[in-house]
Amino acid sequence: MTLALLRVVPGDAALVFNQAGESTLLISDLHLGLEKEMAKKGFSLPAYSIKMVERVKGIAESYGMKRLMVLGDVKHSVGKVEDIDWGVVPWFFDTMLDLFESVGVVPGNHDGGIKTVLPPRVALFPSHGTVIGEGRGRIGVAHGHAWPSEEAIASRNLVIGHSHFTYELKDALGARSREPVWVSSTYDIAELMEAAGYESRAKGEGKLTVMPPFNRLVGGQPINRSRSFEFGPVLSSRSVSLEGADIFLMDGTRVT
Numbered sequence: 001m002t003l004a005l006l007r008v009v010p011g012d013a014a015l016v017f018n019q020a021g022e023s024t025l026l027i028s029d030l031h032l033g034l035e036k037e038m039a040k041k042g043f044s045l046p047a048y049s050i051k052m053v054e055r056v057k058g059i060a061e062s063y064g065m066k067r068l069m070v071l072g073d074v075k076h077s078v079g080k081v082e083d084i085d086w087g088v089v090p091w092f093f094d095t096m097l098d099l100f101e102s103v104g105v106v107p108g109n110h111d112g113g114i115k116t117v118l119p120p121r122v123a124l125f126p127s128h129g130t131v132i133g134e135g136r137g138r139i140g141v142a143h144g145h146a147w148p149s150e151e152a153i154a155s156r157n158l159v160i161g162h163s164h165f166t167y168e169l170k171d172a173l174g175a176r177s178r179e180p181v182w183v184s185s186t187y188d189i190a191e192l193m194e195a196a197g198y199e200s201r202a203k204g205e206g207k208l209t210v211m212p213p214f215n216r217l218v219g220g221q222p223i224n225r226s227r228s229f230e231f232g233p234v235l236s237s238r239s240v241s242l243e244g245a246d247i248f249l250m251d252g253t254r255v256t
Contacts, residue, residue: 005137005157006209008182009059011250013212015159016063019133023063025100026141027056028071028161029213031110032092033084048217049088053095055214060099068100069132071161071211072108072143074118081113089117097121106130108143108162131155144210144232147196153189156206163231164213164220167247167255178222180212181255184246191239208240212250223247224255 006026007016015026032049059065075085096103097119104123107114115124128149129142140152144162152158166178185208193200213220223229229245230236247256 005133005139006159008248008252009063010252012055012059013180013214013216013250014056014059015209015211016059016065017132017139019137022067023065024067024069024132025056025059025063025065026069026071026159026211027214028143028211029073029108029164029215029218030070030092031073031076031213031215031218032088033082034076034215034217035084047088048215049092052214053092056096057099065099066101068096068103069141070103070105071141071159072106072127072145073110073161073213074105074107074114075110078110079112081117085117089114090119093119093122104130106141106143109145128152144234147233150193150196150198150200153187153192153196153198153206154200154202156189156204157209158187158206158234159209159211160232160234161211161213163210163235164218165210165223165231165247166220167224167249168222178220179249180216180220181223181250182212182248183210183223184208184248185210185241185244187234187240192234192237195237195239196233208234210235 017024106125107127129152131138131151138155139157140155141159142148144160167181170176187206187208189206190203229242
């Protein structure tokens with residue numbers, strides 16, 4: 001599946017952005033340290049971060065990636081740095097720095113104090129996101145819990161995470177399951193600029209991609225239930241066309 005300048009990694013919650021022969025891997029919602037919360041609830045799990053590292057390594061080797069950009073919610077703890085974060089976050093990103101020439105992070109709502117645990121070589125961007133690429137081939141990236149920057153909106157190709165959207169399926173016996181999904185839609189640039197409080201004259205239509213979480217253990221809200229789309233400022237702004245949104249399962253199956 002291809003989304004304009006972006007290509008979805010088949011079967012995984014990752015995007016490949018190519019420009020001028022250089023490739024950037026985009027992933028979102030790692031929720032490192034989730035195992036600690038699961039343990040409090042009585043679940044005994046191996047270090048899931050190891051599996052995520054193996055997946056990233058496999059993608060990097062398959063596509064010859066040079067750069068990595070993480071779109072927020074690096075850690076699972078909210079508001080402060082927990083004891084587990086001091087070990088798992090530096091270890092994860094030191095490993096990433098061995099795989100990629102450069103690594104960047106756009107912080108999410110779970111990433112309070114993230115600067116204190118990131119290795120110095122990791123580029124930390126503002127919470128409103130940033131733009132990668134040049135000219136008409138650039139894309140805006142943000143986590144999605146806050147308004148994207150004016151430049152990210154104006155890029156006409158905006159990528160966010162945060163929402164953890166799923167699609168609820170029901171089999172012939174009535175059993176229900178939830179599967180993570182990709183959401184691709186359009187947004188009115190002028191309307192989104194106004195909603196975000198920017199005094200911009202930019203007009204036209206932009207492309208919005210909402211990524212599923214890279215951490216497969218996190219839950220998600222079913223997008224095929226009423227009002228489930230209204231999650232985060234961008235999707236709640238009425239500047240996004242939701243009626244014509246394309247929704248895909250991880251295997252590429254289109255569900256709407």
